[in-house]
Amino acid sequence: MLSTRLVTNFDQIRSNWNILLNQTELNAIFFSVLWQETWWNHFGSKKAINIIEAFQGDDVVGIAPLMIEKSVLTFISSTDLVDYGNFIIRDNNREAYLSIWESMLDLEWDRCELWSLPANSPILEIYPKLAENYGFRVEVIKEDVVPRLQLPKTWDDYLDNLSKKKRHEIRRKIRKLESFGKVEFRELKESKLVKKEMDSFFDLHKSSSVEKSQFLNNKRRRFIEEVSVKFAENKMLNLSFLDIDSNTVAACLGFETRDSYFLYNSGYDPEFSDLSVGIVATLYAIKNAIIRQNKIFDFLRGGEFYKYQLGAEDQYIFRLNISRL
Structure with a gap:
């Protein structure tokens, strides 16, 4: 198991975040610390930052940009302004996902909502099984199209x-x-x-x-x-x-x-x-x-007709809901 630490403000992680993101294939703007910190400054009141950082030795190999609001653990940002959600994991390191999951269990939440996950996100493969093993209620929903x-x-x-x-x-x-x-x-x-x-x-x-x-x-x-x-x-x-x-x-x-x-x-x-x-x-x-x-x-979220007139093809994003109750 990798080591992890809980981060509660962006100053503690900004440098590591930028370095790690450049080591992954994630290229959507929404995964950048610039986007998420700006969102937080506008909409973060009455919410608590709970970013989990995973390390292999001294190297950062994973970041889970999470927050808690009213006992709900979810991504920093919101679906009205963001079209993709995901963890930032170097080389899709499975151990990083497992270590982050263990750290998530230590947080105070009743429900976890991981939204706008791309179809190829390892979260969709790994986390439902882990949650079911704990007896949690699991729901995977096709959330929207992203032409x-x-x-x-x-x-x-x-x-x-x-x-x-x-x-x-x-x-x-x-x-x-x-x-x-x-x-x-x-x-x-x-x-x-x-x-x-x-x-x-x-x-x-x-x-x-x-x-x-x-x-x-x-x-x-x-x-x-x-x-x-x-x-x-x-x-x-x-x-x-x-x-x-x-x-x-x-x-x-x-x-x-x-x-x-x-x-x-x-x-x-x-x-x-x-x-x-x-x-x-x-x-x-x-x-x-x-x-x-x-x-x-x-074209991002939404199946507006004009997108298909211009040749777009559907990709899908999913929502993973996990309930401890």
Whole structure:
């Protein structure tokens, strides 16, 4: 069994976290200490950090970013703002998962909810059996879809990989928009520019649907703005806008890590919906991701129809519920 320690604030673990994450294949932004600490600063009141760190000798081989709220042990962050949850384990070290489990048992919780687990997470293989051996009640639920595109090397290859119908529709939408007026697709990456244009993004986001407008309350807005600027400072943000005749009509908020682009949120002006400006903006984002040699375009949580129009295929995330009661 490996040794473990319980960490109750980010200052104790920030350096080890960054080193370990770079030694794993996890590339989603949500696993970074930058994301989770920013979330904690906005939403962590009345919750307790219970991060478990696993060591092999002096080397950190695993981190379980956990918190407890009202006797529920769960990941730091929340499903309204985060699309993946997981432990950070080097080489999927099974001993690290087992040691972390033993440490979890020492914590004060009645229920453990590990949500948004990718289908290939070893947690889904290891923990249900361990929990059942203790007589705990176990539930594994298919939580949601996370449509994803495997990006080819060129834009032409992307179009060729689509069905004839989808390819025709995409070309038609782009031609229609570009014949309407002068089209410009702007990508902002510098933190000062991102901060300056976040209000424009939020306006488009809120105007595109009632659901998005209701989602974007003041607390979420402040968090999204801060985390976006911080990721821009670390060269991992891409805020893009689609303009027609100098009118900004659509936007995409994306994060880029390693070889993947994550479309975190988007918005458009409904007055231009007949031009499919939201879809075309996403197409331009896909095209530029291909140019930058990204291999994955991740649409993140939700099975919205437009994602499949653009060729995405479903991946799944799961929730593991463990009850001691």
